[in-house]
Amino acid sequence: MTAITLFEVPPAADEAFVAAWNRARDGGAASVLHRALREDVDFRFVDLARVSPEDFPGREIPFPSHPALYETVHEDGAPDGIEGVVLINAFEVPPGADAAFAAGWERAREVLAAHPGYLGTRLHRSLGEADFRFVDVARWSSPLPFSKAVARPEFRAASAALAFPSHPALYLVTRQ
Numbered sequence: 001m002t003a004i005t006l007f008e009v010p011p012a013a014d015e016a017f018v019a020a021w022n023r024a025r026d027g028g029a030a031s032v033l034h035r036a037l038r039e040d041v042d043f044r045f046v047d048l049a050r051v052s053p054e055d056f057p058g059r060e061i062p063f064p065s066h067p068a069l070y071e072t073v074h075e076d077g078a079p080d081g082i083e084g085v086v087l088i089n090a091f092e093v094p095p096g097a098d099a100a101f102a103a104g105w106e107r108a109r110e111v112l113a114a115h116p117g118y119l120g121t122r123l124h125r126s127l128g129e130a131d132f133r134f135v136d137v138a139r140w141s142s143p144l145p146f147s148k149a150v151a152r153p154e155f156r157a158a159s160a161a162l163a164f165p166s167h168p169a170l171y172l173v174t175r176q
Helices: 013-025 097-112 143-151 153-161
Strands: 002-007 031-036 045-050 064-077 085-091 117-127 134-140 165-176
Touching: 013 031, 013 165, 031 153, 064 097, 085 143, 097 117, 097 134, 097 143, 097 153, 134 143, 143 153
Parallel strands: none
Antiparallel strands: 002 045, 002 064, 031 045, 031 165, 064 117, 085 134, 085 165, 117 134
16 A cells, blocks of 8 residues: 655745655655655655555654555556656546546556656555545656657647646655
8 A cells, every 4th residue: 555645845945844754754664755846836745655554644744745545546667766757646536536537547648658758657546535536656757758748639638638636747756
């Protein structure tokens, strides 16, 4: 099971946030901290951790956060690794809309997976109450192939049909 926590951190607070994350991590579950490439995104840091239910949430970090437990519902390619960049996209999907979301997400994924630079993805679905029912974590070789892929008309059409609010951003692994 995966704990995913999206953090709202103002740009001037990076150092304080990372220090708090490091303190909270001591003795905790193995996790990976991602930092957004841009400062103007909704969630500048995202923590992904392999946990057992009894270890969750288990971290107190003094920044607004959106934690939840997730299961993997789709995986392809090589979404893990240290190369490239990571697209993390949290989706607001209301109860009862899982099937509609999954169909739209799969179409958009198929379009992206056909482009050079796509390395793989893992789609997570929350196991209970969560601000974000689904979180997609995808690896790309670099920002440029990702930008080219999402600019394509076929991706724009597929993503327009996926009518759920989302919060996409590109990230780098900053702490393991």
